[in-house]
Amino acid sequence: MKLLIVDDSLIMRRAIERSAGRSRFSEIHTATNGLLAVEMFARHRPDVVTMDITMPDMDGLSAIDLILKQNPAANILVVSALADKGTAIEAVKRGALGFLLKPVTAESVHNAIENILSD
Amino acid sequence: MEETILKIFAQSVTRYFATVANGEAVLGTPYLAGSDESVAFDFSAVIGITGSHRGNIYYTAPREKLRSLLPLIGETEPDDRLCAELVGEITNTISGNAREQLGGAFMISTPFIIEGGPLHVRAARDTTCYILPVTWNQHRSRVLVSLHQTPVNS
Numbered sequence: 001m002k003l004l005i006v007d008d009s010l011i012m013r014r015a016i017e018r019s020a021g022r023s024r025f026s027e028i029h030t031a032t033n034g035l036l037a038v039e040m041f042a043r044h045r046p047d048v049v050t051m052d053i054t055m056p057d058m059d060g061l062s063a064i065d066l067i068l069k070q071n072p073a074a075n076i077l078v079v080s081a082l083a084d085k086g087t088a089i090e091a092v093k094r095g096a097l098g099f100l101l102k103p104v105t106a107e108s109v110h111n112a113i114e115n116i117l118s119d
Numbered sequence: 120m121e122e123t124i125l126k127i128f129a130q131s132v133t134r135y136f137a138t139v140a141n142g143e144a145v146l147g148t149p150y151l152a153g154s155d156e157s158v159a160f161d162f163s164a165v166i167g168i169t170g171s172h173r174g175n176i177y178y179t180a181p182r183e184k185l186r187s188l189l190p191l192i193g194e195t196e197p198d199d200r201l202c203a204e205l206v207g208e209i210t211n212t213i214s215g216n217a218r219e220q221l222g223g224a225f226m227i228s229t230p231f232i233i234e235g236g237p238l239h240v241r242a243a244r245d246t247t248c249y250i251l252p253v254t255w256n257q258h259r260s261r262v263l264v265s266l267h268q269t270p271v272n273s
Contacts, residue, residue, distance in 0.1 A: 008229055009211065011192070011204040018193045054215065056229050081215025086223040102212045103138040106193065 002027040003113075004046035006037040006063065007079065008055040012102075016050050016079065019109035034058030038066045041074070048113055051096070053080040053087065061094060068095045075116050079104060125149050125249055127220045128176070128264055131213035136255050140191050147252030149264075158250060158261060159236035160184075162202050164210035168266060170226035174246055176217075177263035178210040184258030199234070207232045213262065 003025040005016045013030045020028065029044050031037040035058040041049065049067065053060035060078060067074050078091040081102040088099040097119065100112045129146050136144035152158060163179035185205050189197035192205075207230035214227045248265040 009204060009208045011194075011201065011208045014194070015192055054211065054227060054229060081212040082223075082227075083216045083219035084221075084223040084225075087218070102215065103135050105138060 001025050001048070002029070002044055002046040004029045004031065004037065004040055004044060004049045006031045006034070006040075006049060006055070006060065007052040008032050009052070012052065012079070015104070015106070016109055019104075019106040020048075020050075020113055021110065024113075032056075034060055034063030034066075037063045038070075041067045042070055045071070047075060048116060049074060049076045050079050050109075050113070051076055053078060053082055053091070061090060064091065064094045064096055077112055077116050079109070079112075121247070121249060124221075124264060124266055125251060127217050128213060128251060128262055130220075131216040132251070132253055132262055134216060135209060135212055136253075140188060140255060142256060145254040147254065149249045149251045152248040152250050152263065152265075157236060158263065159233070160260060161235065162206040163233045163236075164207040164230040165233070166210050166214045166230050167228035168214070168225065169228075170269065171221065171224035172266045172268055174266035175263075176210060176214045176227075176266075178206060178213065178260065179263070180206055180209075180260035181258060184255065184260055187256055187258060203232045203234060 003020050005013050007013050017028055029040050031040045033055045051060040064076055076096045077098045078096045079100045091099050097116050098112055132144055160179045160181040166176045168174050185202040186197040189201055194201055210230045218225050246265055246267040251262040253260045
């Protein structure tokens with residue numbers, strides 16, 4: 001299984017990588033903005049994508065649109081600090097399968113990814 | 120307006136430390152930043168605010184505090200690069216979480232990270248800058264809030 005972690009924060013990329021578990025994913029790729037995420041998705045075809053929203057060059061919501069154009073069945077989990085209900089609703093409307101609010105714990109990331117994979 | 124905004128950021132900071140550090144952050148009484156006061160610790164980050172409000176949110180913390188926090192999020196070899204990244208992520212999180220009360224029109228930028236001092240606080244015109252002291256695990260840090268509400272018809 002492959003995981004793509006999209007976040008402009010190195011701290012978050014490393015935290016999600018640790019939480020997701022190397023045993024679950026044989027390949028883990030990372031991207032620092034939405035534009036790179038779309039490229040990486042096309043190249044690696046990951047089973048799960050974790051997606052931040054506030055990023056330079058292209059935000060996460062726009063990246064979700066472009067990834068789902070490539071693969072409408074893509075499994076996308078949004079991991080964001082934006083706590084207004086409107087953002088979570090918008091992410092799900094666009095096709096994200098889940099929304100995890102920062103700050104996160106290793107357990108909350110692990111559980112959110114497992115939930116997406118079990119659906 | 121200031122009191123409401125400061126309460127919102129106090130809640131965001133409290134939530135951050137309760138979740139990540141599994142411990143209580145003690146918040147001091149907010150006070151006005153003086154123009155000649157040195158407010159920076161070793162690492163600072165600033166986030167620009169547009170939309171319903173205009174201004175900046177800062178978080179500044181000493182190296183020792185950040186190095187104490189990093190192992191709690193799984194970083195076993197804390198260094199200055201990770202300290203800088205962490206101060207940016209904390210600023211991003213407490214600013215983004217404020218949208219729970221302030222709504223989606225409270226637009227936040229990506230964080231800009233500053234190492235060392237002095238920290239030149241850019242207060243918008245007719246806007247005062249408040250400092251919210253934060254103590255966690257005997258380490259001091261500060262949230263700086265410099266915001267004004269955008270007129271509805273602007």
